[in-house]
Every structure is written in structure tokens, then in C-alpha cells.
Amino acid sequence: MILQTLTPSEEEIMQLIWKDGQMYFRDLMNAFPEPKPHQNTVSTFLKILVEKNYLNTEKKGRINLYIPAVAMQDYKKFVLRNFLENYFEGSAAELLKTLIEENMLNNQDYSQLFEVKTTLVPVVESHDAEDPVKALVKKLTGAKKDKKKHQEKKKKKKK
Numbered sequence: 376m377i378l379q380t381l382t383p384s385e386e387e388i389m390q391l392i393w394k395d396g397q398m399y400f401r402d403l404m405n406a407f408p409e410p411k412p413h414q415n416t417v418s419t420f421l422k423i424l425v426e427k428n429y430l431n432t433e434k435k436g437r438i439n440l441y442i443p444a445v446a447m448q449d450y451k452k453f454v455l456r457n458f459l460e461n462y463f464e465g466s467a468a469e470l471l472k473t474l475i476e477e478n479m480l481n482n483q484d485y486s487q488l489f490e491v492k493t494t495l496v497p498v499v500e501s502h503d504a505e506d507p508v509k510a511l512v513k514k515l516t517g518a519k520k521d522k523k524k525h526q527e528k529k530k531k532k533k534k
Contacts, residue, residue, distance in 0.1 A: 378445065378453045379427050384412075388420050389429060393447040397440055 381389060391406045392398050398406070404417060421441060424430040429450075432439040463469040474480040 378450065380457065381424075381427075381429070381450075384416075385420055385424055385427075385429075388417065388424065389443070389447075389450070392430070392441055392443055397442045399435075399438055399440055401438075403441070 388403065391403060395402070395406070400414075400418070400421070403421075404411060404414060407417075421430065424441075425432060429443065429445050431442045431444045433442060434440075459465050459467060459470060463473070471480070475485070
């Protein structure tokens with residue numbers, strides 16, 4: 376499902392419905408802080424949210440129960456992706472850099488997010504076979520003379 380951007384008013388309604396999980400129109404009207412919007416306005420926004428596939432309706436007698444069709448977590452991810460694309464060229468690293476520069480991310484938060492966990496693995500020396508890592512290191516750091524001798528041997532074999 377492709378999500379569409381919500382207007383601030385539509386998002387306010389969705390926030391109230393996400394908070395309760397599902398709502399009847401009357402409960403939604405009671406949830407609005409003062410000054411409450413007009414009922415016709417809220418009704419129009421509910422219709423739009425159903426058309427945008429953010430809400431499903433379930434008929435209960437003569438009234439509708441409004442149920443979120445999009446989870447709040449999914450909408451958060453959608454908004455964040457758009458935000459990154461529009462303001463940070465799609466770079467989460469740039470966003471993080473800005474949060475740190477503006478002191479919006481304190482050291483404790485930063486430490487919790489990027490806690491480095493290390494595990495020590497004991498090294499068991501084997502006398503039977505050479506350690507493959509040591510062999511690679513030897514090969515890479517070996518003297519150039521050894522390489523030349525090896526190349527000369529290959530040439531002699533070809534003849």
C-alpha cells in the first residue's frame with residue numbers, strides 16, 4: 376500500500392484514533408481539546424482518511440466505528456523517510472550529525488544507541504597445523520626474495 380502524506384488536521388485525527396485503537400465519531404469529538412472543531416469538518420476529514428486508506432469503517436447499527444488501517448509505526452517510518460529525503464538528501468548520518476550538533480541528542484542517549492559490545496574469544500594454539508591467519512600474515516609480510524625464488528622455480532618448470 377502506498378501511503379499519502381496527511382495534512383496536520385488529518386494527522387491530529389489519526390493521532391487520537393491511534394491512541395485509543397478505534398473510535399466512534401462521538402468519542403472522537405469528545406477527545407478533541409477546546410476549542411473543538413465543527414462536527415461537519417471532522418466528518419469530512421474522516422471521509423478523506425477512509426478514501427486515503429488510513430481508516431476502515433465498521434457499521435454498528437446506524438453509526439460507524441473508525442479503525443486504523445495503517446499502524447502508527449508504519450506512518451512514523453513513512454514520515455521519517457520523507458523527512459530524510461526532503462531535508463537531509465536521504466542521509467540518516469546527516470540527520471544524526473545535526474542532532475548531535477544542535478545538542479538534541481545527549482551523551483547518555485548517544486551511549487545507549489551506540490553501545491559497543493565485545494566478546495573475547497580465547498585463542499587455542501594448535502601445534503599440529505599452522506594457524507590460517509598466521510599463514511596469511513606470513514604470506515603478506517614475507518620477504519620479496521621468497522616471492523622471486525618462487526617465480527623463478529615456476530619459470531624453470533615451464534621450460
